[in-house]
Amino acid sequence: MQAIDVQQLTKTFRVSKNREGLSGALKDLFHREYREIEAVKSISFQIPQGEICGYIGENGAGKSTTIKMLTGILMPTSGHIRVNGFIPFKDRERFVQGIGVVFGQRSQLWWDIGVIESFQLLKKVYRVPEREFRSRLDELVERLRLGDLLSRPVRKLSLGQRMRCELVASLLHRPSILFLDEPTIGLDIVVKSEIRDFLKDMNREHGTTILLTTHDLQDIEALCSRVIMLDDGKVIYDGGLDELKQRWSKGKEIQFQFGKPTPLPLLQGLTAGIGVEWKAENEVTATMWVPNEVNVSEALARVVGGADIRDIKIFETNTDDIVREIYSSGSAASPAVSASGHTEEKKEPVLR
Numbered sequence: 001m002q003a004i005d006v007q008q009l010t011k012t013f014r015v016s017k018n019r020e021g022l023s024g025a026l027k028d029l030f031h032r033e034y035r036e037i038e039a040v041k042s043i044s045f046q047i048p049q050g051e052i053c054g055y056i057g058e059n060g061a062g063k064s065t066t067i068k069m070l071t072g073i074l075m076p077t078s079g080h081i082r083v084n085g086f087i088p089f090k091d092r093e094r095f096v097q098g099i100g101v102v103f104g105q106r107s108q109l110w111w112d113i114g115v116i117e118s119f120q121l122l123k124k125v126y127r128v129p130e131r132e133f134r135s136r137l138d139e140l141v142e143r144l145r146l147g148d149l150l151s152r153p154v155r156k157l158s159l160g161q162r163m164r165c166e167l168v169a170s171l172l173h174r175p176s177i178l179f180l181d182e183p184t185i186g187l188d189i190v191v192k193s194e195i196r197d198f199l200k201d202m203n204r205e206h207g208t209t210i211l212l213t214t215h216d217l218q219d220i221e222a223l224c225s226r227v228i229m230l231d232d233g234k235v236i237y238d239g240g241l242d243e244l245k246q247r248w249s250k251g252k253e254i255q256f257q258f259g260k261p262t263p264l265p266l267l268q269g270l271t272a273g274i275g276v277e278w279k280a281e282n283e284v285t286a287t288m289w290v291p292n293e294v295n296v297s298e299a300l301a302r303v304v305g306g307a308d309i310r311d312i313k314i315f316e317t318n319t320d321d322i323v324r325e326i327y328s329s330g331s332a333a334s335p336a337v338s339a340s341g342h343t344e345e346k347k348e349p350v351l352r
């Protein structure tokens with residue numbers, strides 16, 4: 001059974017139009033006009049148990065709307081969803097026992113009471129037996145170093161402390177699927193990396209399936225082997241992160257540190273005719289841009305054979321650059337390949 005199975009899922013919001021001016025407002029009183037916003041447009045994907053999948057897209061692409069449908073908060077306009085075998089908006093009570101949710105911008109903890117009291121309330125909501133609750137709480141508190149925070153009211157926690165508590169709250173009932181909507185938003189680099197390590201451990205030790213929505217592509221790099229990319233309500237990429245990089249990356253930068261001053265014309269002469277470009281950083285450091293179509297070992301061999309090299313660093317194009325490029329280029333994608341390795345029908349990208 002797939003952890004998440006989504007077929008031709010669509011969500012259309014109906015919003016009222018506000019006419020301008022006093023006469024417009026009066027007209028609205030008697031006859032409202034509506035327009036439709038198609039936030040999610042017939043998307044399909046499956047996520048097997050135990051996978052960490054990134055769900056990315058620009059503002060307004062439809063990510064949160066999808067997560068809300070997957071967690072049963074919103075009802076789809078059309079299409080089918082199964083999460084852990086349940087239809088989320090129907091079988092609410094049994095369905096929520098199997099999922100955990102963290103919305104980075106919204107808290108599931110009670111603001112004015114101690115963190116531990118919030119956890120106790122959630123234990124009741126999810127009907128977790130006392131012994132199980134204790135052992136799970138001990139494990140999570142130790143892992144996320146929450147010991148000192150448990151008696152503090154949530155309003156007195158820093159954002160990083162609160163987010164660690166939110167994660168505990170979402171995992172107390174041992175859900176098999178975790179939905180994370182911007183879990184690292186606004187956090188400093190240390191807390192971000194703590195949270196990423198924690199999620200990796202949860203996935204490895206308990207096989208927790210994670211669907212992660214984020215604008216922070218470092219989250220994706222650190223956690224996800226697969227990414228689903230959304231644009232204007234449609235899936236425009238579904239596949240491996242490495243494949244995404246290979247497909248979209250235009251080349252590599254290779255930085256050389258030389259043992260003595262090495263002028264650019266000498267380096268350009270060594271690599272003449274193979275299509276690389278040089279940039280001097282200083283007298284003893286230069287960077288060679290190697291487009292994908294150029295053979296890297298040939299380019300390297302030419303430099304190694306003619307210059308005194310102390311150090312070499314290779315920089316791949318990073319995910320941030322690639323994703324920015326995809327959103328801004330409007331380039332056509334090749335057929336989307338699902339994580340299962342099956343080539344799906346061509347998803348026409350509408351990239352703006």
Ligand SMILES: Nc1ncnc2c1ncn2[C@@H]1O[C@H](COP(=O)(O)OP(=O)(O)OP(=O)(O)O)[C@@H](O)[C@H]1O
Pocket residue numbers: 013014015037038039057058059060061062063064065066
């Ligand atoms: N309750 C709603 N009523 C009307 N329109 C909505 C509602 N919720 C979302 N939308 C619209 O649906 C589209 C998708 O919004 P959604 O919040 O899913 O995008 P998102 O990818 O999560 O964006 P962000 O990264 O900014 O959170 C947007 O055009 C948004 O304005």
